[in-house]
Amino acid sequence: MGTIFLLFALGFWYGGTMVADSVEEALGDEDPPEEDSDPSEWPTPKFRGGDAITVFFAVIQACFAVGNIVPNLTAYMKGAAATADMLAVIERQSPIDPLSPEGRKDVLVQADIRFENVVFSYPARKEKKIFNGLNLTLPAGKTIALVGSSGSGKSTIVQMLQRLYDPDEGCIFIGDTPIKDINIQYLRAQQGIVSQEAKLFSISIGENIALGADHPVTQEEIEEAAKKANAHDFISQFPDKYQTDCGLFGGQLSGGQKQRIVIARALVRRPSILIFDEATSALDTVSEKVVQDALDSLIKTTNATTLIVAHRLTTIRNADQIIVLDNRDGTGSQVVQVGTHQSLMSQEDGLYYQLVQSQLAGLAREAEEAHGLPPPPFEKDLTAEAISQQLSARLSMQSKGSRVQSFLRQMSSKKVLLQPTSSLPAAVMSEAESPQVGAFAAFRKRASTFLQLRTLSLLRPWWPFCVGGVLAAILSGATYPVFGVIFSKFVKVYYFPDPEKIRDEVNIHVTPLFASSLLPFFAF
Structure with missing residues (x-):
């Protein structure tokens, strides 16, 4: 900043010199007119004070603009370096094109789903087998739960049903039709997905639910889906009901409310396959209970093939069939148990029984x-x-x-002294006895005063530095006001009719302007 003010001083001085020379040239051999005379009768110089100020600020603005090129140029270079990776992603042809019009659209998706000799590894880790000859059947219209330890491929099965990945070997059938022969958009339109994290947009609840359908839906259809998801009652309690804004990422709603809206969004398209991928694992105990009640009610009434991927085994106790996957040896996940909750719990040497006992x-x-x-x-x-x-x-x-x-x-701990009283929960404040709260408030006030005095006493050896800092702050803050006062003087100086007086006044005022340019150097 000091350098900029130094350039200001140089510019004003040089501008004053040019204005004085131009006025002197316009006067010729005549004497300068009096300052109190009519300015319209003064000789008109070729370069006037207004021209000097205009040129000065034009040059200053141009310098700032040129100076701003450097950070923008840095951003451009970073963008250019990242372009190669971006173009590689843009130009890459996905082996599974979600926009492809090819494939059958007349397949009855509500049919048995079969995995036959499926071999699969993720592209980023080809050496690690997720499935190595997997065989399983998901019966149509039933509720099937996938259970297994981490890495057993539960979510991978869901991703392959959506055709986010294709098997390296083997085949997946829906009915008698290979899944690769079905149009991808048609296949995904028949599926309703409820994942672990509830994703809502900053629009109304009704609009969020309607996004689940690939066609316009009526208010009756939205409310019907909400009722099936056990969400209609709490939505109706809002003043704006289905027009209530969800807030950024659904921040206006609780976790259980958001998840039930997501379930309604999945149901509004009337899917043939309903997938719950860890739908309650991110919820607290109370919210999980509410969402689980909604899932249990839905499972009893829906005709869709329902697939549940669960980490909390309490969510699958009512499933028609539980499939237990095991990949503990790392050679590829296999089906090791199939049955209901009761039948699998009777097998004490089975993996399912061990998982349940471990979780409990x-x-x-x-x-x-x-x-x-x-x-x-x-x-x-x-x-x-x-x-x-x-x-x-x-x-x-x-x-x-x-x-x-x-x-x-907390009242007796030192940490409370650093927290505002208003940050304590209202429910706790009401439950605590008022005499204790009042005593604590008085103690906190005394402690606050003591801490302030204690802090000042600890700063005593550094008082000279504190005083110096205050003075430097005053100098730094005075820079702009001082510059403004001097600049106003310069504007007046440029319009004197006497060239010698212009030169004298410029020399007089440029000195404090030069001094003001040194203030930032002393301040910092």
């Missing part, structure tokens, strides 16, 4: 660590639902007392 033990440990609850007793026939209900009830019983105890513990 994990639930108990989490409750014990987070809330100090003793682990519930495990019985052989105790279901995941029963364990979950026991834990929810025990947590609810201790909820109120634990919140008050937690608040009182």
Whole structure:
């Protein structure tokens, strides 16, 4: 900034010199007119004060514009370097073209789905086999759950049903038709997907639901889908009902509400295949219960082939068929068990029984660590639902007392002194006893004053630096006001009728302008 003001001083001085020379040339041998005379009678110079100011600011603006080329040029170079990778992606021809018009559109998708000798590896890791001769059947109109440890290929099956990937070997059939022979857009239009993360747009609830259909839908169809997803009741409680804005990424809604709207969006297209890929894994216990009730109700009424990929095994207890996948040896996932929840739990040496027991033990440990609850007793026939209900009830019983105890513990900690009182939960404030809250508020006020004085005393050895910093801040802040005052003087100087007075005044005022250009150097 000091350099710029230095250039200002040079420009004003040189401009004043040129104006004075031009006025002197216009006067010739005549004496300069008096300052209080009529300016219209003064000689007209070729280069006037207004011209000097115009040229000066035009040059300054041009310099700034040229200076701004450098950061923009850097951005251009970065963009040019990234262009090669972008063009490679743009020009790449996908082996699975979602916009291709080819393929059959007359296939009955609501039929048995068969994986026959499917071999598959992800393109980025060809050496790792996900499937190595996988064979399984998903019966039409039934609810099928896929279970297995991480890496067993549950989500891969879902992706292959959507034809995001094709098998390296083997084939997938829908009925008697290979899935590759079906038009991709038609195939995906027959599927409704509910994934782990609920994705909503910043539009109304009704518009979000309508996005699930590939054709215009009526308000009645939207409400029908919402009722099936157990979402109509809470939507109707909003003042604007289905016209309620969801906010950015659905931020106006809870996790359970968002997920139920996503389910309604999947149902509005009336899919033949309904896929729930970890639909409740990102929800808390309460929201999971609400969404699970919606799923259970939907499964009982829908005729679609429903595929559930589940990590929490409590979500699949009512499935018609549970398929257990295993890839622990890393040679490729295989089907190791098929049956209902009850039949698989009776096989104590089976993988499904081990997964259930491991998950129940994990639930108990989490409750014990987070809330100090003793682990519930495990019985052989105790279901995941029963364990979950026991834990929810025990947590609810201790909820109120634990919140008050937690608040009182925070009052005695040093961390609370750094937090505003308004940030504490309102429910906790109402539950805590008012005398304790009042005592804490008084203590916090005294502690705040003490901390301020303590901070000032600790800064005592650095007071000279603090004073210097204050003075430097004053100098830095005074730069622009000083420059403005001097600039206003220059505007007046350029319009004197006497060339010698113009030169004298320019020399007088350029000195403080030059001095003001040095202020930033001293300030910083």
